[in-house]
Amino acid sequence: MTWSLPLRKFLLYAFIIIFGFVMLYPIIWLLASSLKPESLIFSEPGLWPSEFTLENYVKGWNAVGDVTFGLFFKNSFVISIIAVLGNLLTCSMAAFAFSRLDFPLKKVFFSCMLLTIMLPTHVTLVPQYAIFHNLGWINTILPLTVPKLLATDAFFIFLMVQFFRGIPKELDESAIIDGCGPFQIYSRIILPLAEPALLTTAIFTFIWTWDDFFSQLLYLNTVENFTVPLGLRLFLDSQGESLWGAVFAMSVLSLLPIMILFFLFQRQIVEGIATTGVKG
Amino acid sequence: MRHIRKNTITAYLFLLPWLIGFFGLVLGPMVSSLYLSFTEYDLLTAPEWVGLQNFIEMFQDSNFWQSVRVTLGFVLIGVPGQLFFALFIALLLNKGLKGIGLYRTVYYIPSLLGGSVAIALLWKNIFGFEGIVNDFLAILGIEGRSWVSHPDYALYTLIILAVWQFGASMVIFLAGLKQIPGELYDASAVDGAGKFSQFKSITIPMLTPVILFNLVIELIKALQVFTPAYIVSEGTGGPSGSTLFYTLLLYQKGFSYFEMGYASAMAWILVLVLATLTALIFFSSKYWVHYENGGS
Structure with missing residues:
Protein backbone atom coordinates (compact mmCIF):
# COMPACT_ATOMS: atom_id res chain seq x y z
CA MET A 1 0.00 0.00 0.00
CA THR A 2 1.43 3.35 -0.94
CA TRP A 3 -0.03 6.55 0.34
CA SER A 4 -0.15 9.59 -1.83
CA LEU A 5 2.44 12.24 -1.13
CA PRO A 6 0.11 14.92 0.30
CA LEU A 7 -1.44 12.41 2.67
CA ARG A 8 1.97 11.28 3.86
CA LYS A 9 3.01 14.90 4.40
CA PHE A 10 -0.16 15.51 6.34
CA LEU A 11 0.38 12.48 8.56
CA LEU A 12 3.97 13.52 9.17
CA TYR A 13 2.96 17.04 10.25
CA ALA A 14 0.12 15.65 12.36
CA PHE A 15 2.42 13.25 14.15
CA ILE A 16 5.14 15.85 14.77
CA ILE A 17 2.61 18.34 16.14
CA ILE A 18 0.64 15.92 18.31
CA PHE A 19 3.72 14.23 19.72
CA GLY A 20 5.28 17.64 20.33
CA PHE A 21 2.18 18.65 22.25
CA VAL A 22 2.40 15.48 24.36
CA MET A 23 6.05 16.29 25.08
CA LEU A 24 5.24 19.79 26.25
CA TYR A 25 2.03 18.82 28.03
CA PRO A 26 3.60 18.39 31.50
CA ILE A 27 5.15 21.86 31.31
CA ILE A 28 1.98 23.51 30.01
CA TRP A 29 -0.01 21.72 32.70
CA LEU A 30 2.47 22.98 35.32
CA LEU A 31 1.98 26.55 34.15
CA ALA A 32 -1.83 26.22 33.98
CA SER A 33 -2.05 24.60 37.42
CA SER A 34 0.08 27.29 39.00
CA LEU A 35 -2.60 29.79 37.96
CA LYS A 36 -5.58 27.81 39.26
CA PRO A 37 -7.01 27.97 42.77
CA GLU A 38 -5.59 25.10 44.84
CA SER A 39 -8.99 23.40 45.03
CA LEU A 40 -9.32 23.22 41.24
CA ILE A 41 -5.87 21.84 40.36
CA PHE A 42 -6.79 18.20 40.75
CA SER A 43 -10.54 18.39 40.27
CA GLU A 44 -10.82 20.40 37.08
CA PRO A 45 -9.87 18.51 33.93
CA GLY A 46 -8.31 20.34 31.02
CA LEU A 47 -5.70 23.02 30.86
CA TRP A 48 -7.49 26.34 30.66
CA PRO A 49 -8.18 27.62 34.17
CA SER A 50 -11.86 28.46 34.67
CA GLU A 51 -10.67 30.90 37.28
CA PHE A 52 -7.33 32.70 37.23
CA THR A 53 -5.56 33.48 40.46
CA LEU A 54 -2.13 34.46 41.65
CA GLU A 55 -2.75 33.17 45.16
CA ASN A 56 -0.38 30.20 44.64
CA TYR A 57 2.40 32.63 43.82
CA VAL A 58 1.76 34.71 46.92
CA LYS A 59 1.50 31.61 49.10
CA GLY A 60 4.60 29.98 47.60
CA TRP A 61 6.69 33.16 47.79
CA ASN A 62 6.01 33.34 51.54
CA ALA A 63 5.76 29.60 52.28
CA VAL A 64 9.05 29.32 54.11
CA GLY A 65 8.88 30.80 57.61
CA MET B 1 67.35 33.23 26.57
CA ARG B 2 65.86 35.88 28.76
CA HIS B 3 63.20 36.35 26.08
CA ILE B 4 62.19 32.67 26.31
CA ARG B 5 62.05 32.77 30.09
CA LYS B 6 59.82 35.83 29.98
CA ASN B 7 57.46 34.07 27.57
CA THR B 8 57.30 31.05 29.83
CA ILE B 9 56.44 33.21 32.80
CA THR B 10 53.72 34.97 30.82
CA ALA B 11 52.25 31.63 29.72
CA TYR B 12 52.20 30.30 33.25
CA LEU B 13 50.53 33.49 34.43
CA PHE B 14 47.68 32.80 32.03
CA LEU B 15 47.58 29.20 33.17
CA LEU B 16 47.85 30.01 36.87
CA PRO B 17 44.16 29.81 37.88
CA TRP B 18 43.80 26.49 36.08
CA LEU B 19 47.02 25.14 37.60
CA ILE B 20 45.85 25.97 41.12
CA GLY B 21 42.47 24.43 40.41
CA PHE B 22 43.95 21.35 38.76
CA PHE B 23 46.41 20.55 41.53
CA GLY B 24 44.35 21.83 44.46
CA LEU B 25 40.83 20.77 43.51
CA VAL B 26 41.22 17.93 41.01
CA LEU B 27 44.50 16.00 41.03
CA GLY B 28 45.22 16.43 44.75
CA PRO B 29 41.70 15.39 45.80
CA MET B 30 41.78 12.45 43.38
CA VAL B 31 44.92 11.05 44.94
CA SER B 32 43.57 11.83 48.36
CA SER B 33 40.23 10.12 47.73
CA LEU B 34 42.07 7.04 46.46
CA TYR B 35 43.92 6.98 49.78
CA LEU B 36 40.73 7.63 51.76
CA SER B 37 39.02 4.68 50.07
CA PHE B 38 41.37 2.46 52.08
CA THR B 39 40.60 4.22 55.35
CA GLU B 40 37.81 4.85 57.77
CA TYR B 41 37.18 8.59 57.78
CA ASP B 42 34.43 10.72 59.28
CA LEU B 43 35.81 14.21 58.51
CA LEU B 44 36.36 15.10 62.18
CA THR B 45 38.97 12.54 63.21
CA ALA B 46 42.04 11.55 61.25
CA PRO B 47 41.56 8.83 58.63
CA GLU B 48 42.42 5.34 59.86
CA TRP B 49 43.94 2.80 57.45
CA VAL B 50 41.72 -0.26 57.10
CA GLY B 51 43.07 -1.81 53.91
CA LEU B 52 40.43 -3.33 51.66
CA GLN B 53 37.72 -3.33 54.29
CA ASN B 54 35.55 -0.68 52.55
CA PHE B 55 35.57 -2.66 49.34
CA ILE B 56 34.85 -5.96 51.09
CA GLU B 57 32.03 -4.35 53.06
CA MET B 58 30.70 -2.81 49.87
CA PHE B 59 30.61 -6.07 47.97
CA GLN B 60 28.74 -7.70 50.85
CA ASP B 61 26.30 -4.82 51.25
CA SER B 62 22.88 -5.53 49.76
CA ASN B 63 22.25 -1.78 49.43
CA PHE B 64 25.31 -1.43 47.25
CA TRP B 65 24.11 -4.16 44.88
CA GLN B 66 20.62 -2.70 44.93
CA SER B 67 22.06 0.67 43.83
CA VAL B 68 24.05 -1.06 41.08
CA ARG B 69 20.92 -2.85 39.85
CA VAL B 70 18.82 0.34 39.91
CA THR B 71 21.46 2.39 38.10
CA LEU B 72 22.15 -0.28 35.48
CA GLY B 73 18.43 -0.75 34.86
CA PHE B 74 18.09 2.98 34.42
CA VAL B 75 21.06 3.16 32.05
CA LEU B 76 20.18 0.05 30.01
CA ILE B 77 16.62 1.16 29.31
CA GLY B 78 16.95 4.92 29.57
CA VAL B 79 19.93 5.55 27.31
CA PRO B 80 18.80 3.39 24.34
CA GLY B 81 15.27 4.75 24.78
CA GLN B 82 16.52 8.30 24.67
CA LEU B 83 18.73 7.69 21.64
CA PHE B 84 15.89 5.91 19.83
CA PHE B 85 13.48 8.84 20.20
CA ALA B 86 16.24 11.36 19.46
CA LEU B 87 17.09 9.63 16.20
CA PHE B 88 13.49 8.90 15.24
CA ILE B 89 12.31 12.49 15.66
CA ALA B 90 15.49 13.89 14.06
CA LEU B 91 14.84 11.73 10.98
CA LEU B 92 11.24 12.96 10.75
CA LEU B 93 12.26 16.61 11.23
CA ASN B 94 14.91 16.18 8.56
CA LYS B 95 12.31 15.42 5.88
CA GLY B 96 12.24 19.06 4.82
CA LEU B 97 9.39 20.16 7.08
CA LYS B 98 8.38 23.80 7.13
CA GLY B 99 8.93 25.47 10.48
CA ILE B 100 11.57 22.99 11.60
CA GLY B 101 13.00 25.62 13.95
CA LEU B 102 9.78 25.68 15.94
CA TYR B 103 9.49 21.90 16.21
CA ARG B 104 13.14 21.61 17.18
CA THR B 105 12.52 24.10 19.98
CA VAL B 106 9.45 22.20 21.19
CA TYR B 107 11.35 18.91 21.37
CA TYR B 108 14.42 20.52 22.89
CA ILE B 109 12.67 22.30 25.79
CA PRO B 110 12.22 19.18 28.01
CA SER B 111 15.95 18.60 27.78
CA LEU B 112 16.66 22.22 28.69
CA LEU B 113 14.48 22.14 31.82
CA GLY B 114 14.46 18.45 32.72
CA GLY B 115 17.42 18.37 35.10
CA SER B 116 15.89 20.85 37.52
CA VAL B 117 14.34 20.27 40.92
CA ALA B 118 11.17 21.91 39.58
CA ILE B 119 10.64 19.23 36.94
CA ALA B 120 11.51 16.45 39.40
CA LEU B 121 8.80 17.78 41.73
CA LEU B 122 6.40 17.97 38.81
CA TRP B 123 7.18 14.35 37.97
CA LYS B 124 6.53 13.30 41.55
CA ASN B 125 3.12 14.89 41.18
CA ILE B 126 2.07 13.73 37.74
CA PHE B 127 2.99 10.13 38.52
CA GLY B 128 1.38 10.38 41.93
CA PHE B 129 -2.07 9.08 42.83
CA GLU B 130 -3.89 12.28 41.84
CA GLY B 131 -1.56 13.00 38.93
CA ILE B 132 -2.44 13.61 35.30
CA VAL B 133 -1.09 10.21 34.25
CA ASN B 134 -3.91 8.59 36.18
CA ASP B 135 -6.40 11.06 34.68
CA PHE B 136 -5.43 9.79 31.24
CA LEU B 137 -5.52 6.17 32.34
CA ALA B 138 -9.00 6.75 33.78
CA ILE B 139 -10.16 7.84 30.32
CA LEU B 140 -8.92 4.48 29.03
CA GLY B 141 -10.72 2.77 31.88
CA ILE B 142 -7.52 1.74 33.67
CA GLU B 143 -7.43 2.19 37.38
CA GLY B 144 -4.30 4.07 38.39
CA ARG B 145 -2.13 4.01 41.43
CA SER B 146 0.65 6.13 42.84
CA TRP B 147 3.38 5.14 40.42
CA VAL B 148 6.17 6.95 42.25
CA SER B 149 5.44 5.18 45.52
CA HIS B 150 5.21 1.65 44.15
CA PRO B 151 8.50 -0.32 44.22
CA ASP B 152 7.76 -2.00 40.88
CA TYR B 153 7.12 1.24 39.00
CA ALA B 154 9.03 4.10 40.65
CA LEU B 155 12.19 3.50 38.61
CA TYR B 156 10.19 3.51 35.37
CA THR B 157 8.83 6.98 36.11
CA LEU B 158 12.45 8.17 36.29
CA ILE B 159 13.33 6.32 33.10
CA ILE B 160 10.43 8.08 31.38
CA LEU B 161 11.77 11.37 32.73
CA ALA B 162 15.18 10.61 31.21
CA VAL B 163 13.77 9.51 27.85
CA TRP B 164 11.57 12.62 27.79
CA GLN B 165 14.78 14.65 27.68
CA PHE B 166 15.93 13.35 24.31
CA GLY B 167 16.02 16.84 22.78
CA ALA B 168 19.72 17.60 23.13
CA SER B 169 20.70 14.30 21.48
CA MET B 170 18.11 15.02 18.79
CA VAL B 171 19.72 18.39 18.02
CA ILE B 172 23.09 16.64 17.65
CA PHE B 173 21.54 14.00 15.36
CA LEU B 174 19.96 16.76 13.25
CA ALA B 175 23.35 18.42 12.85
CA GLY B 176 24.82 15.04 11.88
CA LEU B 177 22.08 14.43 9.31
CA LYS B 178 22.82 17.79 7.70
CA GLN B 179 26.44 16.71 7.22
CA ILE B 180 25.53 13.76 5.00
CA PRO B 181 26.27 14.81 1.40
CA GLY B 182 23.15 14.77 -0.77
CA GLU B 183 25.14 13.30 -3.67
CA LEU B 184 25.28 9.98 -1.85
CA TYR B 185 21.50 9.74 -2.01
CA ASP B 186 21.38 10.91 -5.63
CA ALA B 187 23.99 8.36 -6.68
CA SER B 188 22.25 5.49 -4.93
CA ALA B 189 18.88 6.57 -6.36
CA VAL B 190 20.40 6.29 -9.84
CA ASP B 191 21.48 2.77 -8.89
CA GLY B 192 17.85 2.06 -8.09
CA ALA B 193 18.09 1.99 -4.28
CA GLY B 194 14.78 2.41 -2.45
CA LYS B 195 14.19 4.64 0.56
CA PHE B 196 14.69 1.85 3.05
CA SER B 197 17.89 0.57 1.54
CA GLN B 198 19.21 4.16 1.42
CA PHE B 199 18.39 4.49 5.10
CA LYS B 200 20.19 1.24 5.86
CA SER B 201 23.24 1.75 3.68
CA ILE B 202 23.72 5.54 3.80
CA THR B 203 21.94 7.30 6.65
CA ILE B 204 22.76 4.90 9.46
CA PRO B 205 26.42 4.26 8.55
CA MET B 206 27.06 7.98 8.03
CA LEU B 207 25.46 8.70 11.37
CA THR B 208 27.39 6.12 13.39
CA PRO B 209 30.05 8.61 14.62
CA VAL B 210 27.24 10.79 16.00
CA ILE B 211 25.55 7.75 17.56
CA LEU B 212 28.84 6.88 19.23
CA PHE B 213 29.21 10.41 20.56
CA ASN B 214 25.67 10.57 21.93
CA LEU B 215 25.95 7.10 23.42
CA VAL B 216 29.10 7.94 25.38
CA ILE B 217 27.81 11.31 26.59
CA GLU B 218 24.41 9.96 27.65
CA LEU B 219 25.97 6.96 29.35
CA ILE B 220 28.28 9.14 31.42
CA LYS B 221 25.37 11.40 32.33
CA ALA B 222 22.98 8.56 33.17
CA LEU B 223 25.43 6.82 35.48
CA GLN B 224 25.61 9.99 37.57
CA VAL B 225 21.93 10.91 37.82
CA PHE B 226 21.01 12.27 41.23
CA THR B 227 18.45 15.08 41.37
CA PRO B 228 15.25 13.30 40.22
CA ALA B 229 15.95 10.22 42.37
CA TYR B 230 16.59 12.42 45.40
CA ILE B 231 13.45 14.51 44.89
CA VAL B 232 11.02 11.74 43.94
CA SER B 233 12.09 9.54 46.86
CA GLU B 234 12.62 12.50 49.22
CA GLY B 235 16.25 11.53 49.64
CA THR B 236 15.59 7.94 50.71
CA GLY B 237 15.98 6.02 47.44
CA GLY B 238 12.66 4.38 48.24
CA PRO B 239 10.14 2.84 48.04
CA SER B 240 12.04 -0.33 49.03
CA GLY B 241 15.25 0.93 47.46
CA SER B 242 13.67 1.03 44.02
CA THR B 243 15.16 4.45 43.26
CA LEU B 244 18.38 4.02 45.22
CA PHE B 245 20.68 5.31 42.51
CA TYR B 246 24.41 4.80 42.88
CA THR B 247 25.14 8.48 43.45
CA LEU B 248 22.28 8.73 45.96
CA LEU B 249 23.74 5.88 48.03
CA LEU B 250 27.17 7.52 47.74
CA TYR B 251 25.70 10.78 49.01
CA GLN B 252 23.92 9.05 51.91
CA LYS B 253 27.06 7.14 52.92
CA GLY B 254 29.31 10.16 52.73
CA PHE B 255 27.12 12.94 53.98
CA SER B 256 24.33 11.39 56.08
CA TYR B 257 26.37 8.65 57.81
CA PHE B 258 29.76 10.34 57.36
CA GLU B 259 31.31 7.09 56.18
CA MET B 260 33.57 9.07 53.90
CA GLY B 261 36.08 6.29 53.31
CA TYR B 262 33.26 4.11 52.04
CA ALA B 263 31.93 6.95 49.87
CA SER B 264 35.39 7.46 48.36
CA ALA B 265 35.64 3.75 47.62
CA MET B 266 32.25 3.94 45.88
CA ALA B 267 33.45 6.93 43.84
CA TRP B 268 36.50 5.02 42.63
CA ILE B 269 34.39 2.01 41.66
CA LEU B 270 32.21 4.42 39.66
CA VAL B 271 35.26 5.82 37.87
CA LEU B 272 36.52 2.32 37.07
CA VAL B 273 33.13 1.21 35.74
CA LEU B 274 32.77 4.37 33.70
CA ALA B 275 36.27 4.10 32.26
CA THR B 276 35.75 0.42 31.43
CA LEU B 277 32.41 1.00 29.74
CA THR B 278 33.75 3.95 27.74
CA ALA B 279 36.80 1.95 26.72
CA LEU B 280 34.62 -1.00 25.66
CA ILE B 281 32.40 1.26 23.60
CA PHE B 282 35.38 2.88 21.89
CA PHE B 283 36.94 -0.53 21.32
CA SER B 284 33.73 -1.90 19.82
CA SER B 285 33.39 1.20 17.66
CA LYS B 286 35.99 -0.24 15.29
CA TYR B 287 33.37 -2.76 14.25
CA TRP B 288 30.32 -0.59 13.88
CA VAL B 289 31.33 3.07 13.48
CA HIS B 290 31.88 4.15 9.92
CA TYR B 291 34.53 6.80 9.31
CA GLU B 292 34.65 8.41 5.94
CA ASN B 293 38.41 8.36 5.47
CA GLY B 294 38.44 4.61 5.93
CA GLY B 295 39.11 4.31 9.64
CA SER B 296 41.40 6.24 11.99
Missing part, protein backbone atom coordinates in the same frame (compact mmCIF):
# COMPACT_ATOMS: atom_id res chain seq x y z
CA ASP A 66 11.10 33.84 58.04
CA VAL A 67 12.37 34.33 54.51
CA THR A 68 10.79 34.68 51.09
CA PHE A 69 11.66 33.05 47.79
CA GLY A 70 13.08 36.45 46.85
CA LEU A 71 16.09 35.65 49.00
CA PHE A 72 16.54 32.25 47.32
CA PHE A 73 16.44 33.94 43.94
CA LYS A 74 19.00 36.49 45.04
CA ASN A 75 21.32 33.74 46.34
CA SER A 76 20.94 31.72 43.14
CA PHE A 77 21.64 34.77 40.98
CA VAL A 78 24.74 35.75 42.97
CA ILE A 79 26.23 32.25 42.71
CA SER A 80 25.32 31.83 39.04
CA ILE A 81 26.68 35.21 38.00
CA ILE A 82 29.98 34.76 39.82
CA ALA A 83 30.25 31.31 38.22
CA VAL A 84 29.67 32.81 34.77
CA LEU A 85 32.24 35.58 35.25
CA GLY A 86 34.75 33.16 36.77
CA ASN A 87 34.44 30.65 33.94
CA LEU A 88 34.63 33.37 31.28
CA LEU A 89 37.83 34.83 32.70
CA THR A 90 39.80 31.84 33.89
CA CYS A 91 38.79 29.31 31.22
CA SER A 92 39.63 31.81 28.49
CA MET A 93 43.01 32.54 30.12
CA ALA A 94 43.87 28.83 30.22
CA ALA A 95 42.59 28.35 26.68
CA PHE A 96 44.73 31.28 25.49
CA ALA A 97 47.83 29.71 27.04
CA PHE A 98 47.04 26.32 25.48
CA SER A 99 46.24 27.64 22.03
CA ARG A 100 48.58 30.61 21.59
CA LEU A 101 51.58 30.39 23.91
CA ASP A 102 54.49 27.99 24.20
CA PHE A 103 55.73 26.74 27.52
CA PRO A 104 57.38 23.67 29.00
CA LEU A 105 55.00 20.76 29.84
CA LYS A 106 52.30 22.21 27.60
CA LYS A 107 51.41 18.82 26.08
CA VAL A 108 51.29 17.12 29.48
CA PHE A 109 49.03 19.74 30.99
CA PHE A 110 46.82 19.79 27.92
CA SER A 111 46.28 16.03 28.18
CA CYS A 112 45.57 16.39 31.91
CA MET A 113 42.97 19.04 31.14
CA LEU A 114 41.28 16.82 28.54
CA LEU A 115 41.18 13.88 30.94
CA THR A 116 39.41 15.91 33.62
CA ILE A 117 36.49 16.63 31.27
CA MET A 118 35.21 13.06 31.54
CA LEU A 119 35.99 12.68 35.24
CA PRO A 120 32.93 12.17 37.47
CA THR A 121 32.92 14.85 40.16
CA HIS A 122 32.30 12.21 42.84
CA VAL A 123 35.90 11.14 42.78
CA THR A 124 37.06 14.49 44.12
CA LEU A 125 34.01 15.05 46.30
CA VAL A 126 35.11 13.92 49.75
CA PRO A 127 38.55 15.55 49.75
CA GLN A 128 37.11 18.77 48.30
CA TYR A 129 34.51 18.77 51.04
CA ALA A 130 37.26 18.22 53.62
CA ILE A 131 39.29 21.11 52.17
CA PHE A 132 36.33 23.49 52.23
CA HIS A 133 35.43 22.27 55.72
CA ASN A 134 38.94 22.99 56.97
CA LEU A 135 38.84 26.44 55.40
CA GLY A 136 35.58 27.14 57.21
CA TRP A 137 33.76 27.58 53.91
CA ILE A 138 30.84 25.21 54.53
CA ASN A 139 27.51 27.04 54.40
CA THR A 140 28.99 29.90 52.35
CA ILE A 141 28.92 30.44 48.61
CA LEU A 142 32.70 29.96 48.36
CA PRO A 143 32.74 26.18 47.62
CA LEU A 144 30.27 26.89 44.80
CA THR A 145 32.09 29.86 43.29
CA VAL A 146 35.84 29.60 43.98
CA PRO A 147 36.25 26.46 41.80
CA LYS A 148 34.83 28.48 38.89
CA LEU A 149 37.53 31.12 39.48
CA LEU A 150 40.06 28.30 39.13
CA ALA A 151 38.92 27.06 35.72
CA THR A 152 37.80 23.64 36.98
CA ASP A 153 35.14 23.33 34.25
CA ALA A 154 37.63 21.93 31.77
CA PHE A 155 34.95 21.38 29.18
CA PHE A 156 34.79 25.11 28.52
CA ILE A 157 38.59 25.38 28.22
CA PHE A 158 38.42 22.73 25.53
CA LEU A 159 35.58 24.55 23.78
CA MET A 160 37.55 27.81 23.78
CA VAL A 161 40.81 26.17 22.69
CA GLN A 162 38.97 24.79 19.67
CA PHE A 163 37.57 28.22 18.91
CA PHE A 164 40.79 30.18 19.50
CA ARG A 165 42.63 27.85 17.13
CA GLY A 166 40.30 28.97 14.38
CA ILE A 167 41.29 32.63 14.79
CA PRO A 168 44.03 33.37 12.21
CA LYS A 169 47.53 33.58 13.69
CA GLU A 170 48.33 36.43 11.25
CA LEU A 171 46.27 38.71 13.46
CA ASP A 172 48.59 37.98 16.39
CA GLU A 173 51.64 38.51 14.22
CA SER A 174 50.57 41.89 12.94
CA ALA A 175 49.66 42.91 16.47
CA ILE A 176 53.14 41.91 17.65
CA ILE A 177 54.61 44.12 14.91
CA ASP A 178 52.45 46.93 16.25
CA GLY A 179 54.07 46.37 19.62
CA CYS A 180 51.38 44.34 21.40
CA GLY A 181 52.35 41.79 24.03
CA PRO A 182 50.47 38.61 24.93
CA PHE A 183 48.13 40.47 27.29
CA GLN A 184 47.00 42.85 24.56
CA ILE A 185 46.63 40.01 22.07
CA TYR A 186 44.46 38.17 24.59
CA SER A 187 42.29 41.11 25.54
CA ARG A 188 42.10 43.07 22.25
CA ILE A 189 42.20 40.36 19.60
CA ILE A 190 41.28 36.92 20.89
CA LEU A 191 38.51 37.78 23.35
CA PRO A 192 36.54 40.11 21.05
CA LEU A 193 36.75 37.61 18.17
CA ALA A 194 35.80 34.69 20.40
CA GLU A 195 32.41 36.11 21.32
CA PRO A 196 30.42 33.03 20.18
CA ALA A 197 32.50 30.68 22.33
CA LEU A 198 32.30 33.05 25.29
CA LEU A 199 28.55 33.36 24.89
CA THR A 200 28.11 29.58 24.79
CA THR A 201 30.24 29.29 27.92
CA ALA A 202 28.27 32.00 29.72
CA ILE A 203 24.87 30.54 28.83
CA PHE A 204 25.66 26.96 29.80
CA THR A 205 27.54 27.93 32.95
CA PHE A 206 24.50 29.91 34.03
CA ILE A 207 22.03 27.11 33.28
CA TRP A 208 24.13 24.41 34.92
CA THR A 209 24.85 26.49 38.02
CA TRP A 210 21.22 27.58 38.33
CA ASP A 211 20.09 23.93 38.19
CA ASP A 212 22.96 22.45 40.17
CA PHE A 213 21.14 20.80 43.04
CA PHE A 214 23.83 18.39 44.23
CA SER A 215 26.60 20.86 45.19
CA GLN A 216 24.15 23.31 46.68
CA LEU A 217 22.58 20.56 48.78
CA LEU A 218 26.04 19.60 49.94
CA TYR A 219 27.43 22.99 50.82
CA LEU A 220 24.52 25.20 51.88
CA ASN A 221 22.70 24.22 55.03
CA THR A 222 20.83 27.11 56.56
CA VAL A 223 17.70 28.62 55.10
CA GLU A 224 19.10 32.13 54.71
CA ASN A 225 21.80 30.75 52.36
CA PHE A 226 19.44 28.56 50.37
CA THR A 227 19.18 28.81 46.60
CA VAL A 228 16.08 28.26 44.49
CA PRO A 229 16.52 24.46 44.10
CA LEU A 230 17.02 24.12 47.86
CA GLY A 231 14.01 26.36 48.49
CA LEU A 232 11.90 24.08 46.29
CA ARG A 233 13.19 21.03 48.12
CA LEU A 234 11.83 22.49 51.38
CA PHE A 235 8.33 21.79 50.09
CA LEU A 236 9.10 18.08 50.41
CA ASP A 237 9.35 18.46 54.17
CA SER A 238 5.97 20.08 54.60
CA GLN A 239 3.89 17.04 55.40
CA GLY A 240 0.13 17.07 55.61
CA GLU A 241 -1.14 20.32 54.24
CA SER A 242 -1.42 20.28 50.47
CA LEU A 243 0.92 22.86 49.01
CA TRP A 244 1.00 21.71 45.40
CA GLY A 245 -0.32 25.01 44.09
CA ALA A 246 2.49 26.86 45.80
CA VAL A 247 5.04 24.27 44.65
CA PHE A 248 3.90 24.67 41.05
CA ALA A 249 4.00 28.46 41.23
CA MET A 250 7.55 28.53 42.59
CA SER A 251 8.57 25.83 40.10
CA VAL A 252 7.38 28.02 37.25
CA LEU A 253 9.34 30.97 38.63
CA SER A 254 12.44 28.82 39.05
CA LEU A 255 12.33 27.79 35.38
CA LEU A 256 11.72 31.34 34.17
CA PRO A 257 15.34 32.60 34.03
CA ILE A 258 16.37 29.59 31.94
CA MET A 259 13.40 29.98 29.60
CA ILE A 260 14.16 33.69 29.13
CA LEU A 261 17.80 32.91 28.43
CA PHE A 262 16.74 30.25 25.97
CA PHE A 263 14.45 32.53 24.00
CA LEU A 264 17.04 35.32 23.94
CA PHE A 265 19.87 33.09 22.75
CA GLN A 266 18.06 30.23 21.08
CA ARG A 267 20.27 30.17 18.01
CA GLN A 268 23.51 30.15 20.02
CA ILE A 269 22.23 27.44 22.35
CA VAL A 270 21.13 25.14 19.55
CA GLU A 271 24.36 25.76 17.61
CA GLY A 272 26.38 25.27 20.77
CA ILE A 273 24.82 21.85 21.28
CA ALA A 274 25.07 20.89 17.64
CA THR A 275 28.71 21.83 17.19
CA THR A 276 30.19 20.91 20.54
CA GLY A 277 27.84 18.48 22.18
CA VAL A 278 27.22 20.60 25.27
CA LYS A 279 24.04 19.39 26.85
CA GLY A 280 21.29 21.59 28.14
